[in-house]
Amino acid sequence: MKEFDLIKRFFTEQGVKRKDVVLGIGDDCALVHVSGRNNIAVTTDTLIAGVHFPHETSPRAIGHKSIAVSLSDLAAMGADPTWLSLALTVPEIDEKWLEEFCAGVFELCEYYNVQLIGGDTTQGPLSITVTAQGLTPVDKHITRSGAKAGDWLYVTGEIGDAALALKHIQGEITIEDVFKEQIVSKLDYPKPRVLAGHILRDYASSAIDLSDGLISDLGHICKASAVGANIVMEDLPISSVMSDTLGHEQAAQVALSGGDDYELLFTVSEDNKVGMETALANSGIAITCIGQLNASEVITTTFNKKPVPITVSGFEHFSSNSTV
Amino acid sequence: MKEFDLIKRFFTEQGVKRKDVVLGIGDDCALVHVSGRNNIAVTTDTLIAGVHFPHETSPRAIGHKSIAVSLSDLAAMGADPTWLSLALTVPEIDEKWLEEFCAGVFELCEYYNVQLIGGDTTQGPLSITVTAQGLTPVDKHITRSGAKAGDWLYVTGEIGDAALALKHIQGEITIEDVFKEQIVSKLDYPKPRVLAGHILRDYASSAIDLSDGLISDLGHICKASAVGANIVMEDLPISSVMSDTLGHEQAAQVALSGGDDYELLFTVSEDNKVGMETALANSGIAITCIGQLNASEVITTTFNKKPVPITVSGFEHFSSNSTV
Numbered sequence: 150m151k152e153f154d155l156i157k158r159f160f161t162e163q164g165v166k167r168k169d170v171v172l173g174i175g176d177d178c179a180l181v182h183v184s185g186r187n188n189i190a191v192t193t194d195t196l197i198a199g200v201h202f203p204h205e206t207s208p209r210a211i212g213h214k215s216i217a218v219s220l221s222d223l224a225a226m227g228a229d230p231t232w233l234s235l236a237l238t239v240p241e242i243d244e245k246w247l248e249e250f251c252a253g254v255f256e257l258c259e260y261y262n263v264q265l266i267g268g269d270t271t272q273g274p275l276s277i278t279v280t281a282q283g284l285t286p287v288d289k290h291i292t293r294s295g296a297k298a299g300d301w302l303y304v305t306g307e308i309g310d311a312a313l314a315l316k317h318i319q320g321e322i323t324i325e326d327v328f329k330e331q332i333v334s335k336l337d338y339p340k341p342r343v344l345a346g347h348i349l350r351d352y353a354s355s356a357i358d359l360s361d362g363l364i365s366d367l368g369h370i371c372k373a374s375a376v377g378a379n380i381v382m383e384d385l386p387i388s389s390v391m392s393d394t395l396g397h398e399q400a401a402q403v404a405l406s407g408g409d410d411y412e413l414l415f416t417v418s419e420d421n422k423v424g425m426e427t428a429l430a431n432s433g434i435a436i437t438c439i440g441q442l443n444a445s446e447v448i449t450t451t452f453n454k455k456p457v458p459i460t461v462s463g464f465e466h467f468s469s470n471s472t473v
Numbered sequence: 474m475k476e477f478d479l480i481k482r483f484f485t486e487q488g489v490k491r492k493d494v495v496l497g498i499g500d501d502c503a504l505v506h507v508s509g510r511n512n513i514a515v516t517t518d519t520l521i522a523g524v525h526f527p528h529e530t531s532p533r534a535i536g537h538k539s540i541a542v543s544l545s546d547l548a549a550m551g552a553d554p555t556w557l558s559l560a561l562t563v564p565e566i567d568e569k570w571l572e573e574f575c576a577g578v579f580e581l582c583e584y585y586n587v588q589l590i591g592g593d594t595t596q597g598p599l600s601i602t603v604t605a606q607g608l609t610p611v612d613k614h615i616t617r618s619g620a621k622a623g624d625w626l627y628v629t630g631e632i633g634d635a636a637l638a639l640k641h642i643q644g645e646i647t648i649e650d651v652f653k654e655q656i657v658s659k660l661d662y663p664k665p666r667v668l669a670g671h672i673l674r675d676y677a678s679s680a681i682d683l684s685d686g687l688i689s690d691l692g693h694i695c696k697a698s699a700v701g702a703n704i705v706m707e708d709l710p711i712s713s714v715m716s717d718t719l720g721h722e723q724a725a726q727v728a729l730s731g732g733d734d735y736e737l738l739f740t741v742s743e744d745n746k747v748g749m750e751t752a753l754a755n756s757g758i759a760i761t762c763i764g765q766l767n768a769s770e771v772i773t774t775t776f777n778k779k780p781v782p783i784t785v786s787g788f789e790h791f792s793s794n795s796t797v
Contacts (some may be wrong), residue, residue, distance in 0.1 A: 152771075160594075163583075163589055166588065167556070167588045168553065173589075178591070179713065183511060189507060197597045227634070232494065234503075234604050236518075251486075254711065258488075259489055262489055262491065264491045266515060269518050271525075272524060273521045274597060280558050282505075
């Protein structure tokens, strides 16, 4: 959480307000406008070894994840990705490592037709900063601040598996051998919801990508939109491996708090509900309604219509050395 | 030099070639086109404590320099700066440090009307990655590759003072007390040549900013343009403090090799020479003609019309722990 306080306090109190900046600091992306029918969405993320991914992560997975987290921010804005700049700091020149890292980067670039247009390479402790850009039609982007009381709360895919993988890597739990690879790949190779974001910009009232964890990221929507929300715990889309490994109750708690899923959390009005569900179903994108927004400005959870306390905090990167 | 080999080898062999990318990896900036009469120039630079600035550098100077080096790349492209994204990695939350750092950042932002639109803040060894963007009219940018044999070679301002400051900080030389602050500020607070770049896009055949050192950066122009160059050593614009401290001969050698000046090195055809000189003089920008390009594809130096050997290599950051 401190990350956001820090950014807000020191970096938003600037004197410059350009007319071509449609949206500045504070959402998943900034939006700027040059000319024509599109805005440009811009997002920057830093991944540090030992903070944002375990030291033992493969270079291919690090390359993949570096790009995926930024494309995920673009998706949360409804933007189609276009260009990337990549700043890579490595402790030494290890050609094999670099080849694998680039393979991870370029696999995603080619899949989404995103071009690497520049960057920098420096020597130091391993870290990667990616600035990704994308395009979204003027007035068709999705922010965190457009949600209204009464809107329905949805999430794409399944949530919590990345946190489960982390618990496995940290030795807190044991995943059955046959499922290990499947679950760890959810942590190492997150799939940015680019197509879902593209479709949702026609329907969603707000969106954010799940990087810090459901409760934490929903908190950002609620704060930005001045609404509250209730989450229906039994509706959370949890994988069968997750349920089998932890039991449903603990699995649901992990799904509330665990980060790194990079699914989209979004809201949609009653009027847009059917249209959105149809459009996403036509594209084969699984979504689940997990609750509804209200005017309370707090987040609650219920199980079988009875209130249950939230016992977890958000933002649980794998290390206690959390993002500042 | 390794920096460029590394980038070229691993990062330019990508499969994606988007039509909206006017210029990809390999120049001071990339250029992309969305719509309308401008291209967008994009550049990314990472500064690492202990590599790109001495550990004892003040936070205000670090903030200034982080932005200045990126604006300098935009200037070398002839682009007018517009937006910045800043990824800051700090070992701890030190409010005083952050305030001073931000003051250094925002001073430059306000001077050049550049808006900080996003970024990331993470915990780790001090480093800063800035992605800066700017606008330049379609077909009016300056690349490294447009120089022709016969073009004249120019540099803005004075060169070598940043390297002199470094030698002072490292205890290799002693600068007279009365000049210390003036010289060290050349290293700590480089002034990006934004206005010069804006004017030069109408006149220059090529340009680069002096970050690695004159010989090294001229080498990039020569390689990209397939030309050679002769530098007239007695014409190098060296400060009087520099001459007095080192003597003219050694001062000229330091001016050839020392980095971090962030002046513009540019070339101009015989036809554009007078127009360019008049336009820059009208804006009060000091420039010096330091040589001429030729068809040899090597760089030579002369003193009083006699060849002198080049005894220095380029790219001399202050630390032996150089950029990879």
